[in-house]
Each structure stands twice: as C-alpha cells, then as structure tokens.
Amino acid sequence: MSTPAPDPIPAPARPVVVLRPAPQRTDRIFTPAALGSLRDRFTVVDLEKDPSEEALEEVLPDAFAIVGQPDLPAQRLSRAGRLRALLNVEGNFFPNVDYATCFERGIHVLGCGPAYAPAVAEYALALALDLARGISREDRAFRAGRERYVSDGNADAVLLQGSDVGLVGFGNLGRGLNRLLAPFRPTIRVYDPWLPPGVLGEHGVLPASLDETLSRSRFVFVLATVTDESRHLIGERELHLLPDGARLVLVSRAPVVDYPALLSHVARGRLMAGIDVWPDEPVAPDDPARSLDGLVLSAHRAGGIPAAFETIGDMVLDDLTLIAQGLPPARMQTAARELVGRYRNRPVT
Known part of the structure; x- marks a missing residue:
C-alpha cells in the first residue's frame, strides 16, 4: 500500500514581502503612509535590523518579493519557489544575481533609476x-x-x-x-x-x-x-x-x-x-x-534627495500591488534581459 503524498504547504494568506534595503533605510524610502499601506496589503518581513544570510534563508521559501538586492545565485533562487519580484532600491543592478534564472522563472527584476x-x-x-x-x-x-x-x-x-x-x-x-x-x-x-x-x-x-x-x-x-x-x-x-x-x-x-x-x-x-x-x-x-x-x-549628491527616496517607496508599493494582482509593473525600471548582465556598477556608499 503506497504512502499518501504529504499535503502541500499552504501559501501565506497575503504575499510575503521581504525588506532588506541596505544601503537604503526603510524609513528613508517609505513615508509612514506608504509603509502602512505596504503592511496592509502584504505580510512584511523586515530584515533591516537583522540582514544576516541566515535570516534571509529562513524567509526565502515564502517570499513573494524581495526589496533590496542580496546575493541571489541560482542555488539560492531554487529555494525561493514563490518569488515573483526582485526590487532594487539602491539604483544599480549588481552582478550578484543569477538574472538568467530570474528571467526563466518569470521573476520581475526591477530598478529604481527613474526615481533619481x-x-x-x-x-x-x-x-x-x-x-x-x-x-x-x-x-x-x-x-x-x-x-x-x-x-x-x-x-x-x-x-x-x-x-x-x-x-x-x-x-x-x-x-x-x-x-x-x-x-x-x-x-x-x-x-x-x-x-x-x-x-x-x-x-x-x-x-x-x-x-x-x-x-x-x-x-x-x-x-x-x-x-x-x-x-x-x-x-x-x-x-x-x-x-x-x-x-x-x-x-x-x-x-x-x-x-x-x-x-x-x-x-x-x-x-x-x-x-x-x-x-x-x-x-x-x-x-x-x-x-x-x-x-x-560635488560629492556624489546629484540624485540622493528626500523627494527621490520617497518616490522609490511609492514605486515599490505601486508595482508590488500590480504584480500581486497579476498585472505588469508600471513604475520601476524593468531590467532588460540582454543588458542587465553587462552592467559593471559598484554599490554607492
């Protein structure tokens, strides 16, 4: 007699959004109103105070979206089965993500360049x-x-x-x-x-x-x-x-x-x-x-003004809301499959 297959793990009631925005700060890119709306619409897991790799690994299986750009090689992406969006809020696409895997799986790779x-x-x-x-x-x-x-x-x-x-x-x-x-x-x-x-x-x-x-x-x-x-x-x-x-x-x-x-x-x-x-x-x-x-x-200050930072948070909120509804993102920059792997940007400190 065969053993019955285990029941599938149920998805969270609301999509899980992981915040790991470094070098940005959550309170810099989200106004209180925008952060409140994000928490109303999604289950928000804030890793800003504990950005460790262990903390990220724990939430990856349930993550619908990651706000930030941690290292995401193919092996790590394989453990993020529900991931639908990666939202870079620093301003550069870094070569620390297996973009080919993201595109193959239909994961939206988005950047905040238009805000700056x-x-x-x-x-x-x-x-x-x-x-x-x-x-x-x-x-x-x-x-x-x-x-x-x-x-x-x-x-x-x-x-x-x-x-x-x-x-x-x-x-x-x-x-x-x-x-x-x-x-x-x-x-x-x-x-x-x-x-x-x-x-x-x-x-x-x-x-x-x-x-x-x-x-x-x-x-x-x-x-x-x-x-x-x-x-x-x-x-x-x-x-x-x-x-x-x-x-x-x-x-x-x-x-x-x-x-x-x-x-x-x-x-x-x-x-x-x-x-x-x-x-x-x-x-x-x-x-x-x-x-x-x-x-x-000038000391690298052309884009980093409060209005630009707050626009990033609003963009994140709007595009995550659209993606959760099965619609394409409309405000952030969508990474081009043919170009994103060619960038050689460094993080801004």
Whole structure:
C-alpha cells in the first residue's frame, strides 16, 4: 500500500514581502503612509535590523518579493519557489544575481533609476550653468576678497542658450535632461549605441557618433552607465576632440571617464568640468582635483534627495500591488534581459 503524498504547504494568506534595503533605510524610502499601506496589503518581513544570510534563508521559501538586492545565485533562487519580484532600491543592478534564472522563472527584476532621474537631470543642468558663468568660482573669489566686478569676471563666460550640446547616453538621465534643456533651444546631439536613430529622432535630438558628439559640442553631459565596453569611453583621444573651452558634466558613472586625462586638460585651462562621481569615494584629501579652479566639485549628491527616496517607496508599493494582482509593473525600471548582465556598477556608499 503506497504512502499518501504529504499535503502541500499552504501559501501565506497575503504575499510575503521581504525588506532588506541596505544601503537604503526603510524609513528613508517609505513615508509612514506608504509603509502602512505596504503592511496592509502584504505580510512584511523586515530584515533591516537583522540582514544576516541566515535570516534571509529562513524567509526565502515564502517570499513573494524581495526589496533590496542580496546575493541571489541560482542555488539560492531554487529555494525561493514563490518569488515573483526582485526590487532594487539602491539604483544599480549588481552582478550578484543569477538574472538568467530570474528571467526563466518569470521573476520581475526591477530598478529604481527613474526615481533619481529628475533630481540628477536638474543637478546636471545646474552644473552646466555654473560652468557657463563661473558662479561658484566667483563666489569663492568674493569670499576671499578677490571679486571682479561687471565684465571683469566674465571673460570666459558663455551662454547655454542656443549652444551645441552633446549627451553621451540617453537613458533615464538623458531623457530627463533633454526635457529641461528645451527652453534653452540648443542643438542636441546624442551618442547612444543601444538606441536606434528612430528613437532618438522621436525625442527631437540628433543621432551622432561619439566623435561627432564630442567635437561639435560646447557642453557635453556624460550620462552613460558603466559596462566593459564603456569603461574609459571618454579617454585622452576623446578629450582632445572637445573644442577648447568646452564644458563637460559628469553625473553618471566614474569609470566612463579617464580622470587623470580629464584633470590634465582642466589643469591646462583647455576644458572645464563639473564632476559629481569619483573613481574612489570619499575623495582623498590630497587629490589634485581639489585645487583646480576649472572644476566644479560635488560629492556624489546629484540624485540622493528626500523627494527621490520617497518616490522609490511609492514605486515599490505601486508595482508590488500590480504584480500581486497579476498585472505588469508600471513604475520601476524593468531590467532588460540582454543588458542587465553587462552592467559593471559598484554599490554607492
């Protein structure tokens, strides 16, 4: 006589959402109202105070969604039989997940990049205006008693209005910045090898090669993500293509630019640059960048503002609600099967 099969383990009454958001904090990305709604709709297991691997292993079999991006190799994913969504709330897709397994199993892999895009785009525009008019430089001079009045302080000033502008990359950041630049009526050239000319044309920008984008632009915004192909995409050869007096704004990923080469051009007075991301953070106290007047320096703060963080929590709540109803997510960025494994991002600390 055969032994009857055991009854299947019943699923929890409400889908289980695991919170392990580090380096984010739950109270930073969720307003009290949003967190309350999340707890009303789901069984929330908060691992923020105990982010250990053991605690995660214990809840994996019941997890419907994980908010965060812990290490998820194929073996660990095999123990997460009910997992339907992985929601990255840091801002980068890391190579610590077996994405192929996620896609094979229909697990939604989502990122919060769209939440940061408006803040970063505004900041990039602010850096460009500063570089155009020497705002922070002349502020420092004024405080030191070296101010120059009227036209004396404007010998290298230029207009953003009507300028030739180049965008290197046209993802969330590029599209957000393109909208902000519209009132300045620039000519915008875009280099993005992941997009066909038709897509760029629909946004009113000119598709261009990297060389053309650099050589014909007074302002260049570096907005590309980092992959093996884009590491040092802007190197010595490319920097030489920029016209004398060009302004370069870097707000995406540090490895895209050869920093020693860029600082050399700035030190010689050929280029100016606004930099928000650095190869090593925090920047060393004796880093030569600190002493260059042709730089506007920023400590990786373009996107991390309260409005962006709270948007992340709202996105998570909305998309989890949709997925639980059998609908596709609508607010967070869906990882592309063909691209997510190519990113070489580092965590932001």
